[in-house]
Amino acid sequence: MTSYDVIIIGSGPGGYVTAIRAAQLGLKTAIVEREHLGGICLNWGCIPTKALLRSAEILHYAEHAGDYGLVLDGTIRPDTAAVVKRSRGVANQLNTGVGFLLKKNKVDVIWGVATVTKPGEINVIPSTRSVQGPPVAAPKGAQAPGIYQAKHIIVATGARPRVLPGLEPDGKLIWTYFDAMVPAVMPKKLLVVGSGAIGIEFASFYRTMGAEVTVVEVLPQILPVEDEEIAAHARKRFEKAGIRILSSAKVVKVDKGENSLKATVETADGKTQVIEADRLISAVGVVGNIENLGLEKLGVKTDRGCVVIDGYGKTNVAGIYAIGDVAGPPMLAHKAEHEGVVCIEAIAGQHPHPLEKDKIPGCTYCTPQIASVGLTEKKAREAGYTVKVGRFPFIGNGKAIALGEPEGLVKTVFDAKTGKLLGAHLVGAEVTELIQGFVIAMNLETTEEDLMHAVFPHPTLSETMHESVLDAYGRAIHI
Structure with a gap:
């Protein structure tokens, strides 16, 4: 029977990142996957949807070429099959990349469906299903199904779409x-x-x-x-x-x-x-994949369809951990990745800081884009804070106007007593790329004074962030 220091069930963003970090820390590591390396996010979620949205964005710009002084002759129309093909190609490329990274870091891949039979042991049987189509063949070099042992077992099985009565998916309508x-x-x-x-x-x-x-x-x-x-x-x-x-x-x-x-x-x-x-x-919404893992028999505590953990991914059963969507909201890929790193570093005795969910950003990649981190104004007031709120519209930003994207808003929420940044909320062009500035500021416990004294480059969309902070304290320049 093959033994490992760590076995991770599920190779989504949380699972494969955790496996790589475990290998970096010198732990003998294996990851179990039943259908595709990279999980739902990479294959059927975050990444391919962004490829689809990029095609839509290019179509939008082409249809509005005249707004930029350009003339496009001929018919502009979407080719559905080609759009889908490009999206699937992007997903397949990254799927291959995950396999390369696992191999590079000497992480064993066990192909099949895992059940935790007892703390320290799993049973892997052949996979008989796939999200779309027949079972996916095991990648070259994957370990065969069987019984495996590990000192630490991390459940990273993700989530699936929630189904409401009367709205059961049929794949057609x-x-x-x-x-x-x-x-x-x-x-x-x-x-x-x-x-x-x-x-x-x-x-x-x-x-x-x-x-x-x-x-x-x-x-x-x-x-x-x-x-x-x-x-x-x-x-x-x-x-x-x-x-x-x-x-x-x-x-x-x-x-x-x-x-x-x-x-x-x-x-x-x-x-x-x-x-x-x-x-x-x-x-x-989505619901965690907690079924058929053997967790109930072992007495692993769950709540509303998710595994209950502490700030380090520990469940109530020694040697069993959970990370990512299966461990509850926010159900975001980057939360899963960071949660996994915290979990494995704690296992390895690295003493990481526990995950702080209030500092996890959320992004929606529609048109316009939306991004946020921390407390909303309403939540901040409900929490008892006296707040200062700053707002700055994109129409006051030179780069936004030059881009032809003058509609947008940056909103910042501060604790009036301490100057602590409580939350930031953005809507407009490329705000999913801007939000990280506020995330870093919150993690560094930056105050309004630090942000006001920071020099933002001109002309950039990021200047809207600076002006929003200034506005919270009555010092905005361009409105």
Whole structure:
């Protein structure tokens, strides 16, 4: 029986990063995967969706070439098959890259489905399923199924789309995000249920590609985890782009036809309307993959479909850990990666700082982009803070105007007593690249004085961040 110091179940961003860090720390490491290296994020989530959104962005610019003084002759239209092919190619390239990194770091790959039979031992059986299509063949050099031992077992099995009664995906008319990434044809009318990051990204992609899109959200606010002001700004932009949004509403019935459907939507006032669509995307969140791992028999504590852990990934059962989506929100790839590094460094006696979830940024890659970190203004006030709030619109920024992207907003929230940065919220062009500046500032416990004295380069979009800080203290220059 082969023994390891660490075995990680799942090779998504959390799993493979943890495995590599474990190997760097000198631990004999193996990773178990049942269908594709890189997990859902790399193969069917974060990465391929960004490739799709990039195609939509290029199409948008081409259609608006005249705004930049350019003339494009001929027909500009999306080739659905080519767009999907490019997206899958990007995912496949990175999938191969993960395999190379694991091999380079001498991490063994065990191909199959793992069950934790007892602390320190797993049983791996052959994989019989894949997210899309037949089981994926084991990569060259992978270890065969069997019984393996390890001092430490880390569960990194990720999450899957949540399914609501009446909205069960069928792969044809009702899609999960897996189906939405590989459309055979572009739907003319699309209904998206759920306005979180996944729902809004697909709504943005399909609208740019020419579909009539309606979004249904059960809560009054779209993008529910975002600051109210930022979400309201984004909603106006989405509606301006032609996306119809029904908030405080829910789908109560779906009648399927041969190649279309009719959804009955009920609003908060009790009124109903019927929406016809070619396809419906169910984007109502995800749920952790905790089943069939043997965790229940071992008494591993779970809560609302996720494994309960401490700040270092430890469960209540010695020798068993969990990281990433399966360990609860925020269900983000970068959270999984960092959580995994903290977990394995603690195992190796490195004494890392525990994960601080309030400093994890969130990004939505629609048009316009949305990014945030820390407390919203509402949450900060509810937590008892007296706050100073700064705002700066993109229309006051020279680079944004030169780019033809003058619509956007940066909002910062400070503790009025100490100057501590409590949160930052952005909507507009490239804000998913800007947010890291505020993340670093929060991790360094930067105050408003430090940020005001920092020199930001000109002309850049990042100047909006500086001006937002200045505005919180009545010192903004360009508004």
